[in-house]
Amino acid sequence: MIQDIAPLHLDNQYDPAARPTPHDFVLCFAGRKLLCATEGGALAFPTYAHVGGTVTYLFSVGEERYFLRRSDDPLTVDGFSYEDVGLFRTAQPRHRAYAAVTGFHLATWYGDNRFCGRCGTPTEHDGELRMLRCPHCGSMIFPKIMPSVIVAVTHGDRLLLTKYANRPGATRFALIAGFTEIGETVEETVHREVMEEVGLRVKNLRYYKSQPWGISGGGLLMGYWCEVDGADEIHVDHVELAEGAWVPREELRAVYHDNGISLTNEMIVKFIEGEA
Ligand SMILES: [Zn+2]
Structure with a gap:
């Protein structure tokens, strides 16, 4: 990666x-x-x-x-x-x-964060830490890191792939993904995102790896494997996704190779290699 x-x-x-x-x-x-x-x-x-x-x-x-x-x-x-x-x-x-x-x-x-979000005063760099400080009210501002999940949902020999709607340049398929919301555990994010995007229940969550994703302005992606729980019929949320499909391992093998860049790509390749 x-x-x-x-x-x-x-x-x-x-x-x-x-x-x-x-x-x-x-x-x-x-x-x-x-x-x-x-x-x-x-x-x-x-x-x-x-x-x-x-x-x-x-x-x-x-x-x-x-x-x-x-x-x-x-x-x-x-x-x-x-x-x-x-x-x-x-x-x-x-x-x-x-x-x-x-x-x-x-x-x-x-x-x-050039200005304090609490009182509007221009912030100053802290003298020791990577932190901005408000000289008026003392507010301390640390770099923003946004936890999010990448979810590989498997069903026997098939992997769930999705394609984003309304995202220019998104011609390739991806895995389910989304940011963790306030008051939510990362595991709950996995369940919610899969339900929202494709209407499926999942079980047997297994953490894989994480990846800092600075291109999104501060994402920290956490990759999870899981299996479909019960019905496998996909109901795509067309506001977010254009398409969702169960794709057999053999079909993926012809298309995906390790590009050494993204967690999504690495997880798809691991699935093809039979490691999940
Ligand atoms: Zn302030």
């Missing part, structure tokens, strides 16, 4: 003493677009020597340190252009693509 960058590691600890050197990368976002270069197929970002000004330390990946330019005004830097964050699902090298989506998560959070 996109976060699997070993032997490298994304060290996310905030370092209040970190100061940019000329060769450190600076992530410069304008909305959902990031200033980058993809010449020769290798993703690169402008450095502090290109960008200058006030920047905030983000994280390091191996020897590479990343800072954030906390302004949405587009910059012009020779050899770099603004590209949509969706590009970084598949960009190489993988560790820089993962840095880009994690940077997007943090840039979104910083941008959304």
